Amino acid sequence: MTREVERTDDGRYVVVDGRRWRTADPALPDDVRARLLHHLGVARSGVRTAGQAGDEAAVAAARARVQLGKTGLGERGEAWWDQSDDARRARWEAALRALDG
Template sequence: MTTSKEVPERTEDGRYIIVDGKKWRASDPSIPENLRQQLVNEMMDARRLVKTNPDAARPRVQDAKVALGERGEAWWEPTDEGQRERLAATIRALLRRRDGKTICLSEATRVVDITQAKGPIRLGALH
């Protein structure tokens, strides 16, 4: 069993981690550590909220996981649409994490290859 302090085993290609014999998509390794930790913290806060307010928690978990590259389009096979979706999820996750404080868009763009994210970014509603 993998504890929270242990680094989980990865598949040879690095795209998946193995936890208790199950394969899970790994976070995108190109995300800078400070930003990755903020997104992980948002995801964990949202997961704790599932018990008391699941309707508010689910979009937060989804956005954090998409931002990290654990859901949505595979981070190793980017498309324009997938990059835009991931960028929007990152912006929403960071805004929620900062609870009303501003974010710098250059921070959010660190999760995608900005040259691939052409076209409009649709943020949708923050819950």
Template sequence: MAEPEHTSDGHFVVIDGRRWRATDPEIPPEPAARLRSLLMAARRDISAARRAEDAEAERDARARVHLAKIALGERGTPWWEQTASQRRQRWQDGLDQRDA
């Protein structure tokens, strides 16, 4: 799969003409892969919950998507406005919440 186009400042990716906040590039490869795995699992769980018409399971899965996207830096305080320690704490918190 081709790498998406980034804005000149690197803060956003452009997909089909729409800007989306980019993942924090400072997340080390292994934690980033784990967070992406958690994100995709939660997205699959949304689909399964919708097929089962299980509103509670869908809410839970959507909450997990939100947590993963915050940990990846795609939501919440922009990663370029955080210190290195705040960025590290953000993605570590995302992994800790899922490991709990």
């Protein structure tokens, strides 16, 4: 089953099954995007694994890492299009410091 995905005219959102989702910051360097996506995938897997084990503390910790990844990508938090270039860089660098640490 393939979902139809549209982009809004301004490029800020994708629309999947009628629901609008913020896109990642297009200013992200490719290596930064790859690192953040890797962390996000590991965190999502952690949510699933901890949930299956019934470990609520681990679920909360993994969800916090998902939040960091999504914020670093620009998909959550202050909208990337409202941030200066310096603020955008600071956002993804802070997320990576927290995720790599």
